[in-house]
Amino acid sequence: MLRCSFCGRRAVYHRRYAGVFLCDRCMIKSVERRFRRAVNNYRLVLPGERVAVAVSGGKDSVACLHLLTNYCRGKRCEVVAITVDEGIRGYRDESLPVARENAEVLGVEHYVISFKSVFGVTLDEMVKIAAKRGTGLNPCTYCGVMRRSLLNQAARELSADKLATGHNLDDETQAIMLNYVRADLSRLYRLGPIYIPLEGFVPRIKPLREIPEKEVALYALLKGIKVHLAVCPYASGIHTEIRDFLNSLEANHPNSKFMILRMFEEIKPHLKSATPEFEVKRCERCGEPTSTRLCKTCELLQGLGLAKGRKNLISERDS
Numbered sequence: 050m051l052r053c054s055f056c057g058r059r060a061v062y063h064r065r066y067a068g069v070f071l072c073d074r075c076m077i078k079s080v081e082r083r084f085r086r087a088v089n090n091y092r093l094v095l096p097g098e099r100v101a102v103a104v105s106g107g108k109d110s111v112a113c114l115h116l117l118t119n120y121c122r123g124k125r126c127e128v129v130a131i132t133v134d135e136g137i138r139g140y141r142d143e144s145l146p147v148a149r150e151n152a153e154v155l156g157v158e159h160y161v162i163s164f165k166s167v168f169g170v171t172l173d174e175m176v177k178i179a180a181k182r183g184t185g186l187n188p189c190t191y192c193g194v195m196r197r198s199l200l201n202q203a204a205r206e207l208s209a210d211k212l213a214t215g216h217n218l219d220d221e222t223q224a225i226m227l228n229y230v231r232a233d234l235s236r237l238y239r240l241g242p243i244y245i246p247l248e249g250f251v252p253r254i255k256p257l258r259e260i261p262e263k264e265v266a267l268y269a270l271l272k273g274i275k276v277h278l279a280v281c282p283y284a285s286g287i288h289t290e291i292r293d294f295l296n297s298l299e300a301n302h303p304n305s306k307f308m309i310l311r312m313f314e315e316i317k318p319h320l321k322s323a324t325p326e327f328e329v330k331r332c333e334r335c336g337e338p339t340s341t342r343l344c345k346t347c348e349l350l351q352g353l354g355l356a357k358g359r360k361n362l363i364s365e366r367d368s
């Protein structure tokens with residue numbers, strides 16, 4: 050029997066990059082310690098703040114919701130949950146009830162914003178329109194841009210001081226590599242544990258950014274937290290290739306993901322001067338903040354022959 054390197058109990062996990070074994074209890078403690086360290090070191094949540102957590106129902110966002118809610122108890126900060134229902138049949142309709150159930154268990158207010166109610170169509174329908182019109186854009190482009198925008202708008206309407214997402218170490222290193230491959234300096238510069246954007250955007254925080262995906266999954270499992278584990282049917286392309294590449298790198302050279310993160314942190318301060326500053330305007334169509342005449346969401350909708358009205362996402366009755 051393999052034993053925990055810290056307490057001698059039966060090990061459940063081999064943390065290869067650190068050369069140690071962990072039992073269930075030490076594993077849970079370690080994840081919670083890393084979460085707290087990130088929150089405290091980067092001042093992700095301050096006393097009295099209201100934090101909106103983007104919860105899809107997947108393991109990362111649900112674990113993030115649990116960790117933040119527990120952290121905020123007794124710290125005078127408050128957590129609310131937001132789920133964007135993009136309308137992906139067989140996927141989001143299954144994860145949404147999991148998000149709802151977790152919010153209920155934790156006693157957290159939960160708001161659901163659907164593409165259908167805001168844009169008049171689901172993501173599945175958008176994908177069909179995009180194929181007919183030959184836009185050449187993949188589902189993740191529509192999904193990513195629009196979900197981010199709705200999360201920001203909803204968090205702002207809920208007067209949230211921060212918007213938390215469940216990005217883990219794997220997500221963050223994938224994003225770093227993706228921006229390298231795409232030579233996108235300004236997006237690269239925006240990565241980090243906290244991003245304080247310009248007016249109209251709610252600051253975004255990633256408290257799980259230094260925890261590997263496997264450890265977040267194991268944490269949820271060991272804590273008996275209900276999560277949705279399926280993979281989105283649209284997941285493909287460069288994101289998947291970069292993920293596979295990083296996983297094989299990590300398998301052959303443990304600690305590679307942490308090294309990529311650390312190296313990025315060394316480089317980041319030098320990127321500021323090379324990143325263009327932009328002035329915040331209001332989108333002519335929907336009124337959301339943007340650097341151009343139309344926000345990216347409205348630009349994408351226009352390409353599909355659709356439009357988003359100027360309306361609030363959160364109404365009094367919405368929780």
Ligand code: SF4
Nearest residue numbers: 188189192281283284
């Ligand atoms: Fe959206 Fe793409 Fe993620 Fe699916 S894989 S949820 S389409 S961004």
Ligand code: ZN
Nearest residue numbers: 053056072075
């Ligand atoms: Zn132990």
Ligand code: ZN
Nearest residue numbers: 332335344347
């Ligand atoms: Zn717009």
